[in-house]
Amino acid sequence: MKAxxxxxxxxxxxxxxxxxxxKAIHTLEPGQVLEVxxxxxxxxxxxxxxCKSTGNELVDFTNQGDVLVFWIKKS
Amino acid sequence: MTVKALASGEVTKKILHQENVFVLDVRxxxxxxxxxxxxxxxxxxxxxxxxxxxxxxxxxxxxxNDQEVLVVxxxxxSSVMVADMLSEAGRDVxxxxxxxxxxxEHLEPVKIGNVTGGGELYQFxxxxxxxxxxxxxxxxxxxxxxxxxxxxxxxxFAQQKKATITHVFDTHLHADHISGGRAIAEKVNATYHLPxxxxxxxxxxxxxxxxxxTYTIGSTTIAIQPLYSPGHTLGSTSFIIxxxxxxxxxxxxxxxxxxxxxxxxxxDWVGDLRETLYERYKALAPSLIVLPAHFMIMExxxxxxxxxxxxxxxxxxxxxxxxxxxxxxxxxxxxxxxPQPNAxxxxxxxxxxxxxxxxxxxxxxxIGPNRCAVR
Numbered sequence: 001m002k003a004x005x006x007x008x009x010x011x012x013x014x015x016x017x018x019x020x021x022x023k024a025i026h027t028l029e030p031g032q033v034l035e036v037x038x039x040x041x042x043x044x045x046x047x048x049x050x051c052k053s054t055g056n057e058l059v060d061f062t063n064q065g066d067v068l069v070f071w072i073k074k075s
Numbered sequence: 076m077t078v079k080a081l082a083s084g085e086v087t088k089k090i091l092h093q094e095n096v097f098v099l100d101v102r103x104x105x106x107x108x109x110x111x112x113x114x115x116x117x118x119x120x121x122x123x124x125x126x127x128x129x130x131x132x133x134x135x136x137x138x139x140n141d142q143e144v145l146v147v148x149x150x151x152x153s154s155v156m157v158a159d160m161l162s163e164a165g166r167d168v169x170x171x172x173x174x175x176x177x178x179x180e181h182l183e184p185v186k187i188g189n190v191t192g193g194g195e196l197y198q199f200x201x202x203x204x205x206x207x208x209x210x211x212x213x214x215x216x217x218x219x220x221x222x223x224x225x226x227x228x229x230x231x232f233a234q235q236k237k238a239t240i241t242h243v244f245d246t247h248l249h250a251d252h253i254s255g256g257r258a259i260a261e262k263v264n265a266t267y268h269l270p271x272x273x274x275x276x277x278x279x280x281x282x283x284x285x286x287x288x289t290y291t292i293g294s295t296t297i298a299i300q301p302l303y304s305p306g307h308t309l310g311s312t313s314f315i316i317x318x319x320x321x322x323x324x325x326x327x328x329x330x331x332x333x334x335x336x337x338x339x340x341x342x343d344w345v346g347d348l349r350e351t352l353y354e355r356y357k358a359l360a361p362s363l364i365v366l367p368a369h370f371m372i373m374e375x376x377x378x379x380x381x382x383x384x385x386x387x388x389x390x391x392x393x394x395x396x397x398x399x400x401x402x403x404x405x406x407x408x409x410x411x412x413x414p415q416p417n418a419x420x421x422x423x424x425x426x427x428x429x430x431x432x433x434x435x436x437x438x439x440x441x442i443g444p445n446r447c448a449v450r
Contacts, residue, residue: 015153018125041439042149049103050125 001060001071003035004028010039010067017043018050021072025056028074033059036070043068076162078155079169081145083181086171087202090114090373091183091380095142099134099168101127101157102148102175110442112147112171112178112203113373124153131160143169150174176438179203182228184210185381187366190317192295195236198366198381199228204441205370206252207382209322214293218242219265220314220322221368222255224437229259240265242290244299246324246368247311248273250337251416253437254426257281270303270310278428284312304355306348307333321363321386326351328367329375329384332395336412337419345408349401361387417442 007024009017017038024034036047044061047070051058057073089096093116100107101124111119120137127134138144138161146161146168148154154170161168171178181203187196194213201207201223209220210229217238222229222245233240243260247270257279260267271283289298302313307325311333314322325333332352335344363386370382377383390396398404416422418440424430425440432440 013152014148014150015124015128015156019128022125022128041435045103045105046123046125049105049123053123053126 001033001035003071004032006035006037008037009043010037012038012040014040014042014046018046021047021050025054025072025074030074032074034072034074036072038068038070039066041068043070047072076165076167078158078162079167080172081143081169082172083178083202084183086112086145086178087181087183087200087380089143090116090202097139097142097144098147099138099144099157100147101153106149106175110175110203112145112175115373124148124157127157127160131157131164134161135164135166138166138168146170147178148174150176175203179438179441180225182208182223182225183380184232185379187320187364187381187383190297190319192293192297194293194295194297196316196320197232198383199223200370200376200380200382201225204252207366207368207370209366211292211297211299211316212236212238213295213297215239216241216293218244218290218292218299219256219259220244221246221249221324222259224253224255224258224441226255226259226262229255230263233263239263242266242268242292242299244268244284244314246270246313246322247308248277248423248426249325250308250419250423250426251369252441253422257428270308270312272305273308273310274427276427276429284310286312302355304351306335306344306351308337309344309347311351315359315363318360319362319364320366321356321359322366322368323356324368327356327365327389327393327395328369328371329365329382329389330393331371332393332408334412335408337415337423342409345405348408349404352396353404356386357390359386361385361390365389 055075060071062069095116098119100121103123107121146154146158151174158168158170182199185198197210199208211218217233217240240263243256245256267281268284269281284301286303300315304313335348
């Protein structure tokens with residue numbers, strides 16, 4: 001999937017992947033897509049819950065080896 | 076205001092001393108619902124850390140002033156962030172050192188009693204997971220029962236007691252947590268015993284447990300008498316120590332009984348479970364102290380932090396032992412099976428030696444509550 005912005009949060013521990021995702025989403029326009037790459041396994045449940053609570057849409061998710069990749073469309 | 080780090084052991088002591096603690100759990104709602112720190116003196120509030128990034132002002136009015144406020148997350152990072160924010164807002168707070176990960180791995184040793192010749196029996200309470208394991212010490216030797224994968228705790232404890240671990244026993248092939256039995260036996264050169272009927276697929280050497288056999292720990296002879304008691308698994312074996320203690324494994328708990336389906340055979344094994352509980356256990360001395368391999372709810376814990384009760388009392392109080400009619404019993408057991416534990420198949424394969432997960436994967440497999448009982 002094509003992203004408008006890629007956030008590398010690999011190697012970062014909780015809470016940093018979400019702190020950085022929140023900042024990155026702020027720079028986007030509604031409808032644009034942010035790709036987040038993270039290695040903290042806790043990010044899966046947390047980013048899913050964060051999208052739900054903020055209204056941003058988690059369009060897709062894959063597990064590429066140790067790296068979790070999320071595509072989030074700004075609401 | 077100050078931020079204090081509280082270790083799992085300190086939190087355990089607060090729970091055992093009935094000290095009030097307000098747990099501010101900042102994990103996501105799903106993880107919180109799945110498992111959390113529990114205790115009669117614990118109050119919870121769950122708000123995910125990612126909803127607090129813009130500030131903690133909304134939270135301040137609900138935090139009590141008259142008790143410890145403990146911020147908890149999965150691995151510590153987010154709880155430190157939230158604790159710092161609360162501290163800046165003028166509150167004294169603590170966070171759980173190492174988060175729920177550390178909580179799930181903390182073992183609290185509780186003394187159960189003395190045995191002949193100056194020996195001692197200890198119960199290791201894994202608060203975060205409900206697993207109970209045991210160490211029997213006598214005359215410089217030690218035996219372990221149902222050891223968890225946090226093996227250094229037992230090795231250090233035996234060392235403090237100046238004892239060598241000579242025998243390691245598992246009552247059955249565990250499905251809810253990774254056994255530390257084989258790893259400890261290898262590390263300290265002890266013998267690892269398993270019930271052969273549970274071990275048909277294991278890929279390592281072990282000593283088969285045989286009913287009626289006795290073992291000697293220390294120079295004083297202590298009879299550890301295995302009692303074949305199928306029902307949770309086909310091989311499940313109980314131990315009677317010195318005609319005083321009954322290690323019941325996952326067959327009989329304080330407030331519930333074992334579930335027969337974790338190896339996939341509920342219909343077949345419910346009959347074994349019935350026979351073990353209503354015939355084999357019924358024939359034992361009511362004065363035997365039952366020491367199970369799990370506890371499910373805090374009500375099962377005594378005031379001294381131990382989980383134990385006389386068998387005779389359980390035959391009066393445990394609802395799983397009150398069902399006269401066999402068919403009713405069958406229906407009760409097979410119709411009320413709780414969801415199977417997270418990753419229980421992977422855990423079983425790991426305990427058979429078929430999978431070699433690294434430490435992080437082992438942690439993930441064990442996350443969540445244990446679900447070995449039928450209530």
